[in-house]
């Protein structure tokens with residue numbers, strides 16, 4: 056269980072997040088939405104332990120970040136908006152490199168299977184020859200090497216074609232429902248949010264997103 060407790064964040068006295076609280080259970084996929092600059096990436100970075108909240112705390116499996124920040128990192132997988140992989144290395148070399156830095160050991164076969172599960176076939180090709188969608192799949196596969204309990208994805212499907220979007224979406228759905236992982240997912244694509252997510256959390260003052268989602272039958276939480 057993830058428990059976000061009254062998180063606020065200011066940058067140089069400028070308030071970004073104001074008293075945000077919500078909970079997520081294993082197996083749930085939550086869409087995090089809001090206008091540009093609402094603070095979605097900031098909130099994901101706080102949950103990923105990469106930023107500290109100005110006030111409030113986050114608990115993962117009943118352990119607070121304030122006291123257990125480092126120990127909790129092994130449960131967390133974070134995919135930033137910007138792709139962070141080695142362009143000159145092959146898919147295989149990237150996976151093997153990041154496996155060495157990971158909390159868990161995996162064989163070459165297991166790493167290859169992680170890529171194949173997402174329909175990423177080009178095991179021996181240099182990353183620089185892959186399309187944007189394939190690079191996003193590789194970035195995601197790298198994040199899954201240590202089998203995180205919670206996946207934090209910052210616009211994982213931005214700029215990629217519909218087929219790859221669907222493949223990533225159905226892969227994430229399985230990760231949540233079969234492996235009981237928690238997923239928080241930001242996107243500006245409301246069809247994707249409606250299709251994939253169990254609930255949507257809208258942050259910021261703007262009522263635009265809660266308005267468009269209100270007839271989708273999804274639970275919408277405005278914070």
Ligand SMILES: Nc1ncnc2c1ncn2[C@@H]1O[C@H](COP(=O)(O)OP(=O)(O)OP(=O)(O)O)[C@@H](O)[C@H]1O
Pocket residue numbers: 066071089090091092093094095096097098
């Ligand atoms: N390190 C930082 N220092 C100062 N201000 C920051 C920092 N990081 C983010 N901000 C500001 O915080 C606000 C929220 O940014 P954030 O990236 O979290 O928004 P977002 O909702 O993810 O936006 P987008 O949809 O454009 O990705 C913005 O005004 C941004 O300029």
